Amino acid sequence: MQDDFKKLRAENARLHSLLKITQSLASVLDLETLLSRIMDEVCLNLKADRCTVFLLDTDTNELWSKVAKGVKKEIRFPADKGIAGHTATTREVLNIPDAYADPRFNPEIDKKTGYKTKNILTMPMHNNLNEVIGVFQVLNRIDGPFTKQDEELLQAISYIAASAVENAQLYDEVNKSFISFIETLSTTLDARDYITSGHSRRVTLYAVEISHLMRLSKAEVDIIRYASLLHDIGKIGIPEIVLFKNKQLTEEEYEIIKRHANLSKSILSKIHFQKHLREIPMIASTHHEKIDGSGYPLGLKGSQIPLGGKILAVCDVFDALTSRRQYRDRMEIEKVVELLENETGSSFEPFIVYQFKNIPLNILIQILEFGHNDDLDTNDLKILKDYTLKDIIQVRKKNQKTEKEIELERIFMRYYSRKYRI
Amino acid sequence: MQDDFKKLRAENARLHSLLKITQSLASVLDLETLLSRIMDEVCLNLKADRCTVFLLDTDTNELWSKVAKGVKKEIRFPADKGIAGHTATTREVLNIPDAYADPRFNPEIDKKTGYKTKNILTMPMHNNLNEVIGVFQVLNRIDGPFTKQDEELLQAISYIAASAVENAQLYDEVNKSFISFIETLSTTLDARDYITSGHSRRVTLYAVEISHLMRLSKAEVDIIRYASLLHDIGKIGIPEIVLFKNKQLTEEEYEIIKRHANLSKSILSKIHFQKHLREIPMIASTHHEKIDGSGYPLGLKGSQIPLGGKILAVCDVFDALTSRRQYRDRMEIEKVVELLENETGSSFEPFIVYQFKNIPLNILIQILEFGHNDDLDTNDLKILKDYTLKDIIQVRKKNQKTEKEIELERIFMRYYSRKYRI
Numbered sequence: 069m070q071d072d073f074k075k076l077r078a079e080n081a082r083l084h085s086l087l088k089i090t091q092s093l094a095s096v097l098d099l100e101t102l103l104s105r106i107m108d109e110v111c112l113n114l115k116a117d118r119c120t121v122f123l124l125d126t127d128t129n130e131l132w133s134k135v136a137k138g139v140k141k142e143i144r145f146p147a148d149k150g151i152a153g154h155t156a157t158t159r160e161v162l163n164i165p166d167a168y169a170d171p172r173f174n175p176e177i178d179k180k181t182g183y184k185t186k187n188i189l190t191m192p193m194h195n196n197l198n199e200v201i202g203v204f205q206v207l208n209r210i211d212g213p214f215t216k217q218d219e220e221l222l223q224a225i226s227y228i229a230a231s232a233v234e235n236a237q238l239y240d241e242v243n244k245s246f247i248s249f250i251e252t253l254s255t256t257l258d259a260r261d262y263i264t265s266g267h268s269r270r271v272t273l274y275a276v277e278i279s280h281l282m283r284l285s286k287a288e289v290d291i292i293r294y295a296s297l298l299h300d301i302g303k304i305g306i307p308e309i310v311l312f313k314n315k316q317l318t319e320e321e322y323e324i325i326k327r328h329a330n331l332s333k334s335i336l337s338k339i340h341f342q343k344h345l346r347e348i349p350m351i352a353s354t355h356h357e358k359i360d361g362s363g364y365p366l367g368l369k370g371s372q373i374p375l376g377g378k379i380l381a382v383c384d385v386f387d388a389l390t391s392r393r394q395y396r397d398r399m400e401i402e403k404v405v406e407l408l409e410n411e412t413g414s415s416f417e418p419f420i421v422y423q424f425k426n427i428p429l430n431i432l433i434q435i436l437e438f439g440h441n442d443d444l445d446t447n448d449l450k451i452l453k454d455y456t457l458k459d460i461i462q463v464r465k466k467n468q469k470t471e472k473e474i475e476l477e478r479i480f481m482r483y484y485s486r487k488y489r490i
Numbered sequence: 491m492q493d494d495f496k497k498l499r500a501e502n503a504r505l506h507s508l509l510k511i512t513q514s515l516a517s518v519l520d521l522e523t524l525l526s527r528i529m530d531e532v533c534l535n536l537k538a539d540r541c542t543v544f545l546l547d548t549d550t551n552e553l554w555s556k557v558a559k560g561v562k563k564e565i566r567f568p569a570d571k572g573i574a575g576h577t578a579t580t581r582e583v584l585n586i587p588d589a590y591a592d593p594r595f596n597p598e599i600d601k602k603t604g605y606k607t608k609n610i611l612t613m614p615m616h617n618n619l620n621e622v623i624g625v626f627q628v629l630n631r632i633d634g635p636f637t638k639q640d641e642e643l644l645q646a647i648s649y650i651a652a653s654a655v656e657n658a659q660l661y662d663e664v665n666k667s668f669i670s671f672i673e674t675l676s677t678t679l680d681a682r683d684y685i686t687s688g689h690s691r692r693v694t695l696y697a698v699e700i701s702h703l704m705r706l707s708k709a710e711v712d713i714i715r716y717a718s719l720l721h722d723i724g725k726i727g728i729p730e731i732v733l734f735k736n737k738q739l740t741e742e743e744y745e746i747i748k749r750h751a752n753l754s755k756s757i758l759s760k761i762h763f764q765k766h767l768r769e770i771p772m773i774a775s776t777h778h779e780k781i782d783g784s785g786y787p788l789g790l791k792g793s794q795i796p797l798g799g800k801i802l803a804v805c806d807v808f809d810a811l812t813s814r815r816q817y818r819d820r821m822e823i824e825k826v827v828e829l830l831e832n833e834t835g836s837s838f839e840p841f842i843v844y845q846f847k848n849i850p851l852n853i854l855i856q857i858l859e860f861g862h863n864d865d866l867d868t869n870d871l872k873i874l875k876d877y878t879l880k881d882i883i884q885v886r887k888k889n890q891k892t893e894k895e896i897e898l899e900r901i902f903m904r905y906y907s908r909k910y911r912i
Binding site: 072073076077079080083084086087090091126196220221223224225227228231232234235236238239241242244245246247248249251252253255256257259260301302304305307308309331335336338339340341342343 | 494495498499501502505506508509512513548549618642643645646647649650653654656657658660661663664666667668669670671673674675677678679681682723724726727729730731753757758760761762764765
């Protein structure tokens with residue numbers, strides 16, 4: 069009875085570890101910390117010396133350890149090598165009482181790390197599609213080889229770990245696909261519209277910069293970033309003969325061009341956005357609205373226009389005026405800002421124009437020269453960093469300039485007005 | 491001691507249920523079965539009468555039960571109503587010994603179901619972003635109100651359930667975004683290229699039909715489906731003046747057109763495809779390769795061309811010859827098939843042309859008339875179903891036709907050669 073009681077108590081302690089691990093699932097949001105905590109718990113409860121979760125890198129077909137407690141270096145080896153490799157390949161649980169007596173054991177890692185492996189317990193980890201995603205490995209149980217109960221507990225724990233790993237991988241997948249989709253759509257537009265190539269990307273960089281100056285949240289900045297990349301996607305549906313016309317557009321042609329705003333919306337509305345990104349089509353389609361209601365496609369006024377749309381409106385016009393086209397230089401920067409200011413309060417939201425003029429000059433030049441950034445001088449950028457667009461306009465208008473101001477103007481204009489083939 | 495032993499045994503049994511549930515995680519792949527098994531286990535171990543997992547529908551802000559053991563109907567209510575609603579809103583664990591004495595309790599559901607709720611235990615379920623995704627609710631513990639230990643165990647179990655739900659939702663998200671994105675890209679192409687509008691979709695339908703006739707696996711069919719939808723995406727980069735030219739193309743213009751195959755590949759290569767879909771850019775870009783090596787862009791031969799590319803090649807040409815254009819009727823069907831046959835063995839893989847001719851006529855007509863399917867007569871389709879493209883060609887060439895053959899030809903030609911505005 070005394071013995072039974074003891075055994076039962078021991079069993080209870082072990083099962084309690086499962087409870088603790090499961091609770092970590094909820095409280096720990098990042099995968100690495102979670103795995104590390106799971107491994108601590110396993111070492112403690114299986115009385116093991118070391119515990120490793122090997123993840124399968126399907127690109128290289130290697131196993132690698134994300135967290136190897138007590139080992140600093142990343143371990144990485146072919147996914148069919150050693151005991152862990154055997155488990156990854158065959159999905160067998162291996163409980164090996166004497167590692168060096170087992171021909172499947174790969175002693176090379178011990179050689180590298182200086183560790184002496186005695187006994188081993190490995191467990192395959194699967195995802196929901198029943199594919200192997202990794203191997204849970206526990207080394208050197210202190211009281212001798214691993215038991216059946218150890219196996220049972222580790223199995224449960226490795227299910228939990230696998231589920232957490234899969235979750236993290238899926239989040240990663242969702243994000244990677246999404247970003248690659250957006251970039252592809254945006255590049256697709258560029259593939260056609262070589263004249264304005266880079267426009268969407270520059271507008272995005274301006275819009276993100278303003279969003280940061282306005283201290284918008286990461287979530288808000290993300291929406292604005294994607295809406296900017298895609299704001300002109302509707303131009304895909306506008307005939308090139310109108311879109312690329314060199315001469316003055318007729319009224320009718322202008323009406324055709326204007327369709328692109330609505331087209332952007334209808335194309336983007338087909339995309340299944342995650343809930344927090346669902347405003348993107350609306351923002352993208354309002355980049356030609358004006359706060360006095362004279363814009364298109366809907367003639368929205370003031371607060372009816374989403375903030376992102378208002379930011380896009382300013383950036384879109386700024387880029388149109390400052391981008392290089394074939395046979396056309398950039399408009400003078402004072403003239404550009406004057407144009408923006410003239411339409412502030414009618415077309416543009418005053419606070420956004422105000423923030424646009426607060427963009428530091430080093431950033432402004434890097435966006436203006438996007439795609440030609442290799443030859444920007446680091447020292448020049450350092451000097452530009454302390455001034456804004458507002459500053460350079462003031463300097464340009466001054467009759468009497470300090471030496472510092474002359475230097476600033478010289479640096480800015482060196483890039484702003486330099487010529488190269490596009 | 492006897493008492494302690496008993497308590498310990500009971501505790502052990504409860505903890506073992508956690509082990510069992512965790513094991514289900516690995517063995518049960520579909521969410522509904524898994525939740526149902528988890529709920530059985532909870533009822534058993536918490537000695538409860540009923541157990542429900544309510545999921546949060548973020549679109550309508552309602553809680554709804556996916557699996558309510560013993561209740562057939564779907565339960566759905568505002569996410570801030572009742573005890574479960576309180577838990578969803580405040581994230582509080584509620585352990586209520588007498589439901590009807592609690593003002594937060596919503597007796598309406600009892601009224602609807604005829605059930606008598608006595609005591610309740612609810613637990614919020616979170617995802618990895620710490621958003622509430624549902625509520626775990628247990629009703630009517632048989633031996634009186636739920637205990638602290640019940641709470642502890644249910645907490646662990648609801649973490650596991652939440653992780654499984656989140657996983658399923660993420661898989662769903664990955665798929666939905668992917669499909670919507672492919673459709674968007676494909677529609678984007680159509681938005682420009684109104685003349686060949688529907689081409690990608692019809693080619694896709696033919697290609698999928700052939701894939702089925704060839705008994706390809708679901709995974710293979712998926713790759714071919716997406717590659718078909720996107721095979722012409724590179725045309726985005728071809729100037730309209732060349733792409734839409736009505737007259738004979740010059741050699742130079744033809745070279746420009748030919749670029750679209752490579753462009754498709756380079757646009758599609760920017761997409762982050764899940765591992766099993768990574769062949770898509772390659773397949774899409776080989777739809778103009780010919781098995782004798784005389785195709786483009788690479789001049790691949792025979793087995794160098796992926797199967798999907800070979801299928802696309804046949805479907806692409808068939809659709810080009812049979813689609814209606816402004817000022818042009820469909821080419822006669824015998825001539826179309828003759829053209830395909832003449833190039834079988836040089837341009838086309840014989841087995842694929844063979845399978846193409848095996849497409850049942852009801853399906854062929856539905857694809858040919860894609861977008862005009864409303865007025866297809868069900869009886870006609872029933873008759874067409876028993877014949878293939880091969881059959882109709884034979885009938886067309888015959889001098890002496892049976893009555894049945896005349897009827898078949900009449901039905902087929904009624905659709906094949908009918909005229910309408912496009």
